Amino acid sequence: MSIDSPLSVLLVDDDSLIRAGLRAILSSDQEISIIGEAENGVRAIELALRLEPTVILMDIRMPQQDGLSAMESILLQAPEAKVLILTTFGEEEYIDRAMSGGASGFMLKSSGPEELLGAIHAVAEGAAALSPSIARRVIDKVRGIDTASLTRAQSLVQGLTVREREVLALVGASLTNAEIAVRLMLTEATVKGHMTAILLKLGARNRVDAALIAYRAGLVHP
Structure with a gap:
């Protein structure tokens, strides 16, 4: 950098x-x-x-x-x-x-x-x-995904802790780590730690991928 x-x-x-x-x-x-x-x-x-x-x-x-x-x-x-x-x-x-x-x-x-x-x-x-x-x-494309993919997303999300699901929902709402930290009254370092765990558990490449899973699982609504 x-x-x-x-x-x-x-x-x-x-x-x-x-x-x-x-x-x-x-x-x-x-x-x-x-x-x-x-x-x-x-x-x-x-x-x-x-x-x-x-x-x-x-x-x-x-x-x-x-x-x-x-x-x-x-x-x-x-x-x-x-x-x-x-x-x-x-x-x-x-x-x-x-x-x-x-x-x-x-x-x-x-x-x-x-x-x-x-x-x-x-x-x-x-x-x-x-x-x-x-x-x-x-x-719109996420909405049209087949039932099997939606079920898989819901299953992946179930493997998260309650706090991780809260963080993922806010990621799906396009909040940054700093904004999530303020919303959930956490430190930014703690949010980053949750994000690392979330990406690992979901098998997501990045936040965009994680956000799409959040939509599919119903954690976020347009």
Whole structure:
């Protein structure tokens, strides 16, 4: 992680004009430091592993290697990395692959500057971040999942302690660790400990995956 800022970002987009626009938006936030830029997935993997940014802001359609395969390579080698997909394209195929591949969030380039900055901070703090339209589609898809998958999610949740289920429900409501700590009157370190146990018991890759299980199990309602 960058020593210059507690929130370092790696920009990955093949369009130099898009990168310039993102640079301007992110530079307006004094808590964010841009520590690198990449124009393709191959370069993104190299910089992500070497610089260890807090958040990787990743485009999808790029030459040499697309953003989703680059994300998968990064997370294979650095499972703790946080990748926020930022794309013009919201096709179901992309959303499904991003979520199953371990993305910490999925935002559309049509999002406003404040929404994007909020998403970066949320991901950095350990929360999930989805554009409203993407979140709606993900939730609708969860609702349509077969009974066996719903039953499995409920079974997994039953293996959690009461406190862990409370934490998971708040994760599903997109709260950060700090916000959960305040809500449940716990220390942030205690919440992090609960999150580690929750992810392990659920077999979830990250908070997005855990949040989807919370929806399927009925702990969270849209």
